[in-house]
Amino acid sequence: MTKKVKVRFAPSPTGDLHVGNIRTALFDWAYARHTGGTFLFRIEDTDTTRVTDEYINAAIDTLKWLGLDWDEGPEVGGDNGPYLQSQRLDIYAQWAQKFLDQKDAYHCYCSPDELEAVREAQRKANVAPGYNGHCRDLTDAQIAAYKAEGRGAVVRMRMPDGNTTFTDLIRGDVTFDHNFVPDFVLVRADGSPLYTLAVAVDDILMKVTHVLRGEDLLSSTPRQIRVYQAMGVKLEDYPVFAHLPFVMGQDNAKLSKRNGEVSIAWYREMGFLPEAICNYLALLGWSPGDDLENITMKQLTEMFTVEKVHSSPARFDMKKLEAINGDKIRALTLDEFLKWSLPFLTKADVITGTDAEIELVKKALPLIQERIIMLNEVPKMLKFLFTKNFAVDAESVSKITDDGSKAILQRSIKELETVSDWNHTNIEAVLRASLIEEMALKPRIAFTALRIATTGSTISPPLFESMELLGKEACLLRINAGLAL
RNA sequence: GGCCCCGUCGUCUAGCGGCCUAGGACUCUGGCUUCUCAAGCCAGCUACGAGGGUUCGAAUCCCUUCGGGGCUACCA
Numbered sequence: 001m002t003k004k005v006k007v008r009f010a011p012s013p014t015g016d017l018h019v020g021n022i023r024t025a026l027f028d029w030a031y032a033r034h035t036g037g038t039f040l041f042r043i044e045d046t047d048t049t050r051v052t053d054e055y056i057n058a059a060i061d062t063l064k065w066l067g068l069d070w071d072e073g074p075e076v077g078g079d080n081g082p083y084l085q086s087q088r089l090d091i092y093a094q095w096a097q098k099f100l101d102q103k104d105a106y107h108c109y110c111s112p113d114e115l116e117a118v119r120e121a122q123r124k125a126n127v128a129p130g131y132n133g134h135c136r137d138l139t140d141a142q143i144a145a146y147k148a149e150g151r152g153a154v155v156r157m158r159m160p161d162g163n164t165t166f167t168d169l170i171r172g173d174v175t176f177d178h179n180f181v182p183d184f185v186l187v188r189a190d191g192s193p194l195y196t197l198a199v200a201v202d203d204i205l206m207k208v209t210h211v212l213r214g215e216d217l218l219s220s221t222p223r224q225i226r227v228y229q230a231m232g233v234k235l236e237d238y239p240v241f242a243h244l245p246f247v248m249g250q251d252n253a254k255l256s257k258r259n260g261e262v263s264i265a266w267y268r269e270m271g272f273l274p275e276a277i278c279n280y281l282a283l284l285g286w287s288p289g290d291d292l293e294n295i296t297m298k299q300l301t302e303m304f305t306v307e308k309v310h311s312s313p314a315r316f317d318m319k320k321l322e323a324i325n326g327d328k329i330r331a332l333t334l335d336e337f338l339k340w341s342l343p344f345l346t347k348a349d350v351i352t353g354t355d356a357e358i359e360l361v362k363k364a365l366p367l368i369q370e371r372i373i374m375l376n377e378v379p380k381m382l383k384f385l386f387t388k389n390f391a392v393d394a395e396s397v398s399k400i401t402d403d404g405s406k407a408i409l410q411r412s413i414k415e416l417e418t419v420s421d422w423n424h425t426n427i428e429a430v431l432r433a434s435l436i437e438e439m440a441l442k443p444r445i446a447f448t449a450l451r452i453a454t455t456g457s458t459i460s461p462p463l464f465e466s467m468e469l470l471g472k473e474a475c476l477l478r479i480n481a482g483l484a485l
Numbered sequence: 486g487g488c489c490c491c492g493u494c495g496u497c498u499a500g501c502g503g504c505c506u507a508g509g510a511c512u513c514u515g516g517c518u519u520c521u522c523a524a525g526c527c528a529g530c531u532a533c534g535a536g537g538g539u540u541c542g543a544a545u546c547c548c549u550u551c552g553g554g555g556c557u558a559c560c561a
Contacts, residue, residue: 047560130557189559190559195560218555313492443519460522
């Protein structure tokens with residue numbers, strides 16, 4: 001009988017969640033959903049100097065926004081909580097004490113300076129740096145002496161001789177010789193637990209079956225397995241590991257959270273859709289196959305398997321993300337597009353949100369849906385429909401002050417005044433008849449002048465539709481104003 | 486330095502011994518369409534890091550080498 005899958009995403013929010021974090025979260029989530037298992041969300045905040053409440057809340061918010069819903073964790077609860085490690089300190093302390101009692105762990109009185117000196121010597125001697133086992137077998141007298149000195153002590157796990165082999169779902173069997181896995185610290189001198197202790201204890205206690213995480217944690221796996229052993233966990237109850245390849249930056253360096261472009265919050269502000277971000281990120285290190293790329297979240301959960309995840313790192317490519325975002329925007333229904341656009345429009349002060357404004361937005365959106373790749377372009381493209389103090393873009397003014405343009409504008413006013421039923425078909429008809437047919441102008445020339453005068457820019461939604469939405473009065477007003485420039 | 490991981494077009498990938506004179510997507514270039522910008526359509530450029538094996542046959546298996554990355558904390 002196979003156990004029900006439980007996958008966890010356990011970030012340490014020392015900043016806004018970034019691209020790499022989210023790719024991991026996405027795979028965790030997709031795998032849980034694919035298998036019909038449980039998705040557990042846990043916050044690893046044992047490093048209190050770097051993790052803040054603000055970042056924790058931001059992480060929760062980001063995950064929700066992306067649609068990566070969790071079954072156990074902050075806000076939703078569960079049977080294995082609490083899900084913030086800072087609230088589980090007593091649990092870790094108990095286990096650490098147990099390890100001490102079992103002699104699996106011991107107190108180490110070495111000072112940071114002493115440890116550094118040892119490492120320095122090791123580097124010089126060209127041997128593997130790491131803890132040298134100095135305090136492994138201290139006598140009672142030695143311990144008493146250290147205590148008398150007032151030294152603090154950390155709790156260190158004893159790494160036995162031998163080696164650890166585990167099967168990584170993505171990389172196959174991986175073996176680490178314990179000669180290169182020194183005794184590691186479980187508890188700081190101040191009594192607080194370290195990641196190595198907390199993850200292992202939590203993954204077991206929370207009954208996690210699959211640990212899918214970044215490959216930077218690959219070499220810490222033998223340490224976790226050591227903790228499982230000390231906990232007395234049976235082999236078949238160890239979680240299965242899968243180390244996901246990195247998402248790298250353009251320069252082949254690991255994407256770092258110091259860079260603004262990696263923060264998911266930034267992508268949200270720019271107007272990327274969560275589904276586009278997830279779709280793109282899913283393609284980094286994984287592929288649905290069959291030349292398929294544009295997939296829905298539902299398809300992702302149906303097709304995703306860890307076995308198909310690559311072992312090699314992937315470069316993050318903004319252009320491709322943009323292309324996918326454009327595809328996703330074009331696939332939106334009008335109501336969806338409206339829902340996503342409104343916040344951008346109000347935030348940019350293009351509209352305040354009245355019913356009349358929303359009605360007009362609704363008419364205008366279809367005109368720009370295939371012309372944008374990010375939602376933050378919506379206000380830019382629709383501003384001309386709502387602005388109270390209209391002005392032609394500075395760089396476009398000179399393009400309509402020549403005699404040719406004046407003639408076009410003059411003739412347009414004359415023709416447009418005659419249009420009684422103001423719609424784009426009629427507008428186009430009179431303008432083509434007069435400007436193109438009679439004046440024999442090139443459409444490009446004639447309509448560019450009108451475009452600048454009515455929308456203020458050389459780039460706009462389709463001209464005649466734009467004029468229709470603007471209304472006859474406003475159009476004529478603006479063209480007249482353009483004539484006066 | 487040591488340990489570990491990785492190596493197909495510029496980028497993401499398909500490929501799991503013959504379907505590969507290596508397919509798709511993004512980017513880029515050219516063209517068509519066209520009221521701008523897009524979108525759409527067509528065409529083109531460009532890859533199995535290198536060297537050895539194994540085999541009738543290798544991108545696919547093995548070895549070496551080179552290159553990239555991670556870890557080497559009282560960070561995660």
